[in-house]
Amino acid sequence: MSNNSELATEPLPQLSQPSAQAQWQRVSAIGILYFALGVLRFFLGQFVYLIPPFILLFNRIKENPAVALGLVIGVLLLVSVSALLKFYYFQYRLSAGTVEIRSGVLSKKYLNLPFSRIQNIKLEQPLFYRPGDFVCLQLDTAGSVKQEARLVALRRPFAEALKQHILDVREVDAAPITRHHQATDTSNANAEQLLNRRSLADLVIHGISNNRIWLFLGVAAPFYNQLADKLLQLLLLAGIDLAVMFDPAQQSWLLIGLYALSLTLFMMLLFTLFSVLGSVLSFYGFTLHKKQGNYIRRSGLLTRHEVGMKLSRLQWVALKRDWLDMLLGRVNLSFEQINGQQQQFASNQKIMVPSVTPTEAQQLLDDAYPDNQLNQLAFAQISRRFIWRYLLLYWLPVALIVPAWLWQQQYQVLALFSLLPLAFWALLIVMRWYRYGYAQDNHYYYIRRGYFGVDYYCLAKYKLQQVQFKQSWLMRRSGLCSVKLVLACGTLEIPFMAQTAGSTLLEQGLYQLQSSKKAWM
Amino acid sequence: MTEQSSFTNLQINSEQLAPLATLQLEPLARSYRLLRQGVNAAVFTLLLLMVVLLWWQPWWALPANVLQLVEHALWLLPLVGLLRALFCWQADKCKHFALREHDISYSSGIFFRNIITQPVVRVQHIELKQGPLERKAGLARLQLFSAGGALHTFEIPGLLLAQAQQIRQFVLQHKDALQDEQQ
The missing domain is CATH 4.10.860 (DNA Excision Repair, Uvrb; Chain A)
Structure with a gap:
């Protein structure tokens, strides 16, 4: 991963020719594996409800291994044939300004995607792509039409060059004037600048403070009974009989209480361990780079993800701390951008920097919004x-x-x-x-909220999409109001603030957005 | 700073500079209120008619508990209809909109007042909608879509068609509008 910045992005010849002359191409053969996994995942997704009866019938299957073997071979054959066909029919063509993709075995799909409409470029590297250094290039377009293109197996240098080209095209299209200024210091901007790196210790802390164990528990739900039985047997082998330990006829209440407590602690320790594991899996080798106004996040132990986000697409910066983060002195910082209608992809659409220290968080925020005053401003409280x-x-x-x-x-x-x-x-x-608070300066709103932890949101006023001013009859009598700030990545509400403060807040935001004439993305 | 001094945000149809709190609000079309009353009356009359028919019909005897229910419905339905009519009349009176040079506001609510302001610069596309009844009454609904998501579509109901078209034209001709569309 570290060689990205040194890669010379050689120009791609096919990107200068008109689309009529361009040749259709196939992706690398390793793509077959990618398709096969996709098909397999689809199968598993379709037949996940068949797993419990399958487990029940396991003994029967053991008696008839031939049938089972036939079934498995059949499934594998089906998977590999469909993967081969998918690979065969997956073709792409690059020409000046567009990428075209033909795909589909039975239902054909044709996608024409102009580079200028591409919002996000992601590079994904599953484990089996790593030896040959292949990547999957994912191109997202947000907005009213949801389109997504995947170039499944490309060699990394080629993918990098293509990505760079798309970024350049977008740059020229979006800001012909600013481009002119940038041209003077391109040598400086072309290099990737490392903004943040997470060590293993940071990820362990993240795992502890952000328990994602509920996910594991949900997945494991069908196996609870078997797991419990197995666990009891194991404990018996180790000389621990839970049934006796928790029998009030044989033990005193105090002892049972102690046992329960230690068992709970043990379970919590186990869960935390899982959570740490999950955190390491998804964030291993986390780096955040900045390159030509783009943020690039790379992480992952098994599948390496690379997510890019243009700084101009940033809607707000959130600094979140729950109560454990407060104890451990850490902050989860996320750069959030447009999420549109695709709520389920929201986590992919933002760049989260896990468990940074408050100073690091401030540095990252300062990098995105150099003139922010989050640290200096006093927050106003909302009404009792x-x-x-x-x-x-x-x-x-x-x-x-x-x-x-x-x-x-x-x-x-x-x-x-x-x-x-x-x-x-x-x-x-x-x-x-107590946690609700708000502040503003000329360019930004700052909102604080939370329960035991604290979340801070810092948003540029010109990113506003819509504002709402709300007042119930009782609030009007006591001169209060609630305001709602609607942005492309979500809404923030400040309830029960003084009416005059509320309308000034909105008025100034509208003034900023209407007079600055800056685009929101 | 020069940008700041040249910036204005005057209310349309009004001479003085207007902060949000003192916007001069324009009411919706009167025919919108009448149409809503008409629809309300029609719906409840239809419901009542069905109940009366059920009560009067000689073909099959209703079970005792259903009959009791029907008899209650006979006085409850007109009452609810009347209350709803009164509420709608008042609520529709509270619906207003206002145009300024750079934004459109819509306010509604009797007890819970809500003023939504949509900056014209952030409008991604516009729709003018007319149902069959609205078409008969010469009314239209104006919807302004922004990137704030489907939940935050800005809508002004009950505009006269000509008025709605004017506002649409105003948004479309706004020099900053729809700039994001072209990106």
């Missing part, structure tokens, strides 16, 4: 009425009804215990109010 609203409207009815109902149903202990979550809920509401 925020607390009253949520307490009276939602909390109080529940707090009155639930314990009373439990008490009436003779669950006195439960009624007392229900006060605990209720108190926690009330604390959440108060913390939400």
